[in-house]
Amino acid sequence: MEIDRPPLSANVPVWDDGCWTPLPALQGNVSADSCVIGLGGSGLTLINELLRRDERVIGLDASDVGAGAAGRNGGFLLAGTYDFYHDAIVRHGHARARAIYGATIAEMARLAEEAPGTVRFVGSKRIAATDAELADCRMQYDALRADGWPCEWHDGADGQGLFLPTDGAFDPLTRCRLLATTARNDGATLFAHSPVIEIRGTSVVTPGGTVHAGRVFVAVDGRLEQLLPELVGRVRTARLQMLATAPTAELSVPCPMYYREGFEYWQQLPDGRIAIGGFRDKGGDGEWTSDATPSAVVQEQLERFLRDTLRVSAPITHRWAASAGYTETGLPVIEQVRPNVWALGGYSGTGNVIGALAARAVAAAALGGDTSQVTLLSGHIAA
Template sequence: MNHHPASPGQPRPNTPVWDDEPWTALPSLEGDVSADVCVVGLGGSGLAGVTELLDHGLSVVGVDAGMVAGGAAGRNGGFLLAGTYDFYHDAVRKLGREWASSVYRLTLEQVARMAAETPDAVRITGSLRIVDTPEEEDDCRSQMQGLQADGFAVECYDGPEGRGLLFPADAAFQPLRRCRTLARRAAVRGARLYEHSPAIEIGQGQVVTPVGRVRCGAVIVAADGRLEGLFPELRGRVRTARLQMLATAPTDEVRLPRPVYARWGYEYWQQLTDGRIALGGFRDLGGEGEWTEEWEPSETVQARLEGFLRERIGVRAPVTHRWAASVGYTPSGLPVLEEVRPGVWAAGGYSGTGNVIGALCGRAMAQVALTGSSPLADILREPAAVGMRAAALSG
């Protein structure tokens, strides 16, 4: 593809706006090491799992093919939203009120937990869902009624961004800062973390990298996008898409105190504390080419994003960053969270909800490694899948 020329102030091509702080690279894994658990993937979900394992006194080795949060965990829109891929009323309709309310409550608790864990990276701001059509306005009404019926906070909103709903418990965050903070803390607590150490063989009791090997009692694989590349047996159940974003120089042309998403969630933007606008979206209008494991920005989607920035948001500030990330989607919108091989647990396919659902999945996998079961995992998995698994175990 043709790369966009770097704008003044852009550090390097395909670099997220979040990468604005120094980071001392971790070593690559060389030779053999051993641990109670090996965590493959050092993004938000993997580091949540590492933290949970350390909290229970287990020894941990973590490896990543790139850098800490070098994938979607450090390249996303910086939203912490309660709920699942489906809007709340749709989740109730599809999977039942008990399940939907349990998961929504878990995600609210997880957002609050993340704010307490890394207060320098998380701001409880609330979020907005803004509507453009009468159909979406009707859908917002159904969403609000469903949430209020089950005791969850939501308000009608009419302001400069447009009309829609306000979710007061949601948050904005600096995703790369949060992950790097968790990684530094984990290393201080004894976790051995390695960058640029791709897992080329994953099996019961071991993970092999190009020049190293981890021998362990259990393996946790936390990868959202490209999970089907690590586990070919998951092809057809999870599919990788490219999500694209851009960011501007600091501007005072608008004032956006909280993250916004519109057009059924396909477009999303926020204003950072220094005034920059970070904007993503238009995956669905990028065509079949956006279903790819490539993660370089494309001209087609970037042009739509810039047009939206100028015409809809009303910002003329120069674009300084353009980037993309690989994200996994599942047909149900619910994550893959299961034992994919003996002694190997995997999570991914968060369908755009990895910041919160992914962290819950990381904790759930750690619980499984500790005890063989996880109340979190049982809630997060689709009810029908839990029933089938229980039947198989009893049989």
């Protein structure tokens, strides 16, 4: 198959409209009550939570606002954990799975409130790729309905499976930029292009200067284990890849779609573009990498699916990748890894909602001593 491909080195997500003014880099020594490393969804949510507690906050990013997975993902808002609901019950216990599911539904409403105009509550579909997956969908349906969560059986031209009306779609990069603007307006100082060289006690050293803080929060997803070697073996970074087309009317996709147990996922943006990601498993061990550059192997799989399965012939305008952290449990890391140094990340592909919850949880634990949400979301008893 001839691949219709712009230069892969571009690596620009469909969400980037090119209108953002980059933040300045840190120069010199500065001080704050709290330093947050990572200006993605969880880091910016955390910064705003700290500001509400009257903290003086400095935020840093190695690149810029939303430059990591937070601004380069598929734009899905999904309830629950990495595991489908019935699997989460088995893995984490019924009460805990139900509590997390409810917390994520409530958090989606809060995300929409904090970033007006970015969220569309259109639901999502899980479409079965095989008979075995169809049976698994029925188990998920039964578990959700038994606990009173909205779920509908779906049988349509696009396949059979589930429709989950509480889910939604959003523009992840615009959300990050809105959160950053709010944080700066409320008094936070944010720096971009300031990669962390070392965390020395609660001082954060970058090429241009050092932040001296009372506490440090490392709020990154992919590459978390590189910043905090204590987490090697518990968090593993993977590359997630996507592509997007020009606006098209060839296909109408009313809501985010999950297929093949979530390995493939796509949605149609309001302007008609199709954005699709997946096939990480087809890339082999090479996709367990911190290199966030699109690879030909996975991009070819994505394009073949777009052309042969979705029957979309619109030209491809964007190809991009991002780094995301995965854990063995599917639950995030939220803990104090050194005195007054907290880590949050490893969202296993669920960072849009779980990441925001993790940020609120770590703020409550670090500043208020309330560890209940940390324990719920991560299973870790906060130090």
